[in-house]
Structure formats: C-alpha cells, structure tokens
Amino acid sequence: MVRVTHDGLVDDLDGGPAAQTVEFMLVGVAYEIDLSDVHADALRAAVAPFAAAARRTRPGIQGAPRMRRPGAPLRVAPGAE
Structure with a gap:
C-alpha cells in the first residue's frame, strides 16, 4: 500500500x-x-x-485604558462624582 501526502494550502472559501x-x-x-x-x-x-x-491603532492595545499625562486634570464623567 502506498500513502501519498500532499503538503500545501487549501483555499478556505472554495477548497481549491x-x-x-x-x-x-x-x-x-x-x-x-x-x-x-x-x-x-x-x-x-x-x-x-x-x-x-479609518484611523490606525497600535497593535496590542485595543481596549487598554489610556494613561493620563502627569499633571493633566482628571476628568470625571457627569453623575459619577
């Protein structure tokens, strides 16, 4: 018995x-x-x-909290005081 193995990429849309x-x-x-x-x-x-x-973002920081600049005023959302 002969086994033939093909190593290659298959198109995920159409199988070609x-x-x-x-x-x-x-x-x-x-x-x-x-x-x-x-x-x-x-x-x-x-x-x-x-x-x-679109605007470009830096990879790996999506959803990461933004750092406040030293000395910058802290902004508080209305009603969160």
Whole structure:
C-alpha cells in the first residue's frame, strides 16, 4: 500500500489551491484565512475603502485604558462624582 501526502494550502472559501494566508482583525478578534491570489485580492479590495477612511491603532492595545499625562486634570464623567 502506498500513502501519498500532499503538503500545501487549501483555499478556505472554495477548497481549491491557496497561495497565501491572510491575517486581519475585526471588532477586536484576529483572523487568518488561506486564500488563492484571486480571493485574497477580492478581500483586500472589499476592505480597502474602509481601511482608507479609518484611523490606525497600535497593535496590542485595543481596549487598554489610556494613561493620563502627569499633571493633566482628571476628568470625571457627569453623575459619577
């Protein structure tokens, strides 16, 4: 009996051959997906208008509390006094 093992990426959308793994983050959740070049280009094209209008953040600090500058006044939300 012969066993043949193929090592390669499979496109997660259609099961065909994939050329690359694409990583992205949405609503604080990181994703990665194996895609053909055609599907990877389609994903990037679909996200491009949103990315162009968005602000960039530094990775790893989403949701982290912001530090107050030394000497800056402490702001208290109305009704929280």
